[in-house]
Amino acid sequence: MTAVASPRRWLFVLTILVGSFLLFLVQPMVARMVLPRLGGAPMVWNSAMLVYQALLLGGYAYAHWLGRFAVRRQAAIHIALLLAAALWLPIGIAQLPPPAPGQEALWVPLLLAASIGPVFFAVAAQAPLMQRWFAADPRAGDPYMLYAASNLGSFAGLISYPALVEPALPLAVQSWGWSAGYALLVLLVAASAAARWRGGADMAGDSGGAEARPTARRQLRWLLIAAVPSGLMLSTTTHLTTDIVAMPLLWVLPLGLYLLSFVIAFAPRAPARIAIVIAPAVLLGVGGLALLSTGGAAMLIAIASLGMLFVVATALHAHLYDLRPAPRYLTLFYLVMSAGGVLGGLFAALAAPLLFDWVYEHPLLVLAAALLLPLPPLLAWEKWTHLSAGATRIMVALFVLTALFASFHLVRTWTGEFAGAALLWGGFIFAIGLLVTRWRWAYATVLALLMVGLGGWSTLHDSLSDMRVRSYFGVYTVTDDPWRHQRRLAHGTTLHGLQRTDAGHELDPTTYYGPQSGVGLALDRIEVLAGPGASVGIVGLGAGTLACYRRPGQHWTIFEIDPVMVDIARDPTKFTFLSRCAPHAPVVIGDARLQIAGQPAGRFDILVIDAFSSDAIPLHLLTREAIGIYARALKPDGLLLIHISNRFFNLEPVLDAEAKARGWAAAIRNDPAGRGDDPDMLTRSSWVALAATPQRLAQLTGPLKSADKAHEDGAWIALAGRPHFDRWTDDYASTLPILYWNHIFFGRSE
Incomplete structure (x- = not known):
């Protein structure tokens, strides 16, 4: 009975790694295939990410639905789906007529869904499904640890494309190579299914004892906590490539860090706990720049923004892990979590370009993170001073008012280009934020005041002046410089046009x-x-x-x-x-x-x-x-x-x-x-x-x-x-x- 008792963890880990690797290898591969038809604007990548998140949600919903059946029947249905999806191989782009002007936001998702929808859907289901099958054996252990392996495979697939696959192979070979990997995945899924029903686990995974079904309120928390890192990943991409540094390779890095955050959050706990402790300070220090619309110190700000995304996403996902249910509700947990990812993607990729004339989704998601993060007390000054509860509330209110005063002076020094004074005022507000971390409303308010002071006022002013407009392809800002007799058109951080305003020179080429x-x-x-x-x-x-x-x-x-x-x-x-x-x-x-x-x-x-x-x-x-x-x-x-x-x-x-x-x-x-x-x-x-x-x-x-x-x-x-x-x-x-x-x-x- 030794073979029966073995949970064969290695087989399930390998299956999950291969499936997740293929899932995130196909994303940049398809993006590369559609370049001749779509171009390379950041919003094209965001639209593609929204499609992937929606298909991932569909795959998770399908895996959750399968959970009602015995493992043997689950396997029969899923392998049949994998074989049917193989009809879309090798990967190629559907032949759809080009979009009408202004319809790109809807046409891009339609094109991608028609091109790889069935295959992506089938592969997307394997991660939660393999975890469910793994948990069907009561000796297998915690299935949530396999989610870390899943995201490690996803990260490897994403990074290997620009580093190894694209430089070495033409697209046709890439497509056939991916198809070979898909065939391997089908064999591994079949082997995993056989390992369970031969081991006697022929019933739907039901471990977890008598734990009640998670309440709607708990599920809502899962949804919101999952939505913010997903939206923040996309908004960081847009913010960096629009207003900090328009370096296209940065488009992949936020997604890679987002995936790595799951690896840390769902793996052994020490690194995740560190992220939870430092996240409030990181969010305050770097998130305070979220309303900045200038390319000054571009690469330094870009690196800091990516670091913030990783730390905050890790902290939120670790919090999500702490709220996980028993394994019997595993697929429900992943379904709600995936729905949160789609919700964040819808806001950042579709709603925001229609609602805002700048990437305001980024600061809004930073503030949302402040409202959802675990906030451990960094400085327990109220205990050291032995203040009463009422006196403590008064002190917190005074701290917030002081931050408001400091923000006013920060705006004046920032717009007046007094760098030294601006640094001092910004540091002062940051210190106040650390003092009020324990009080969520105060912490979020101080963060918002820091945003307004650090370039936010200028960003808001440009929007109110009706000199900025946003489209699917970017953010355009028209500004006047009366001292230099110029009117400038900027696309993000790149100058796209300049006209002289001094009489007689208006039509000079510039x-x-x-x-x-x-x-x-x-x-x-x-x-x-x-x-x-x-x-x-x-x-x-x-x-x-x-x-x-x-x-x-x-x-x-x-x-x-x-x-x-x-x-x-x-x-x-x-x-x-x-x-x-x-x-x-x-x-x-x-x-x-x-x-x-x-x-x-x-x-x-x-x-x-x-x-x-x-x-x-x-x-x-x-x-x-x-x-x-x-x-x-x-x-x-x-x-x-x-x-x-x-x-x-x-x-x-x-x-x-x-x-x-x-x-x-x-x-x-x-x-x-x-x-x-x-x-x-x-x-x-x-x-x-x-x-x-x-x-x-x-x-x-x-x-x-x-x-x-x-x-x-x-x-x-x-x-x-x-x-x-x-x-x-x-x-x-x-x-x-x-x-x-x-x-x-x-x-x-x-």
Whole structure:
């Protein structure tokens, strides 16, 4: 009977690890597959996460429903479902018509659900189901420990994709490899089922004695405690990539830390207890920056925000673990917990972009965490002073009033840029927050006051001034600087347009588009290069700066994915480039790659690609297939201009490899910042020009100069390629080889 008595923990751990690994490996893999159709805006990732959470909820609900049957019947049903879901293998993207403008928030979830819904649903159910089967043997022990293994497998799957899978394998091989892993999972599930019914556990897991079913109030606590870390994970992603540092690899890190928090919370208790003790101070210190809308000290704030997410999520999930029911209610517990994850995702991914003009969901979720965290007393001063209960309440109220006074002075010093004084006032409020940690209402109030003082007042003021707008693709802010005679358009932390407001200079080209920039030189000579009736295509509208290079008789077409950006550029109370220089130029709304593919062949003399989303790399616009679409839209002697200015990625090798593969001529123009009559109006820019022949390119660039003369006026130099650099395609591309690692940690100004 020794074999019967063995709970075979290793088998269940292995099954859970494999299933969770596959579950979170497929998420970035599918996100990579849909890039050519969706682009890489942060909200695309958030929408994808919402789909995954909804499918996870469905899987957990299915596992809970299965719990009413004996293990043998559960196994038969589940293996049949796994085999039926295999019809969706290998993983691919459903062929749906593109979304109408403004419908992306609903279309993205529909596309992902149609592409991987059944497979994801079936695999999502295996973690709670395996724990239920494991607990069916009364000698097996606590099944909740297996949830730590589940999330460890999830974390490994998530991280292995950008680190190992994407750089090494094309998408087709990735898809078939995942299918092989799925087949292994089916075998492991069958083996786990056999281990239980052969061991005599043929009834639905019923361990846990006579514990009553958890009350609705207890389930509500589970729901809320699970919702906040889920929403905070998504809001941290949006907050970091929108207003702190728009570094795309950060999109994966919050999810990875969120998964790791479950590993700590559901594993041996010492690390989880440490998180519970330090979480209030961490939330106060870092959460106080949640209303900050500036990229100052960007990477330091980003690292602190990720640290806060991990500590707070661990503390909340450890609290959730402390509230867990007996194993007989295990699937109910996971079902409610998953519903909480979906609730947080709905708020952060769907509701917030519709309700707010900035990422206000982030500070709101930080405050929600303050209202739900366990709050152990850090400084028991009321005991040391032997104050009565009434006197203690009065002291707490006085502390809060003092924090209000300090917050008022913090706003004044912060907006006045008195860094030293602001640091002192902020530290003073933080200290008060530590003193009132035991009183939840006071703690949350002090945290809110610290948020308002540390940049929050400026953020709220920009919203009230009606100069900020939010869309599915980002947050856009228009600000005036009367001292410098500027009006600026920012997309998160990235400058997307600037117009001079001093009389007589309103239509001067600025920022990345100055007369000495690569695109400025090309468009200024367009009549020489292509004649008086030249046809020009512009991808990426921004504030409309390039429109003022247009000359009478030319035919311009502008492609812009975001209708909100079109509204900004066309509003003469904000910017007048478009309304004064090209009021009748058609603006085609939609993904540029798809829209250009629908244009007549040989339409454009010059095509300009300037379509970054903040600093998000437009990977799907730089692949072999994308460049092929541009080549088809260009005339045989057409010129292709691509803007590659970026704080985090060196895109020269990408375009160099593409030009060599096509036999094209290519050159780059690196225009430094601070040139011209007013250096405050120009920023550094890097523009790549490509043409079918060297002779055609030379008509724009002249003889190419050496790299040491790159900063001379009109200096075009050869692209800096890399030996053996793999050409990007829709099926294979990796951003790790072109990452500026030093810029991640030390930054680079625009």
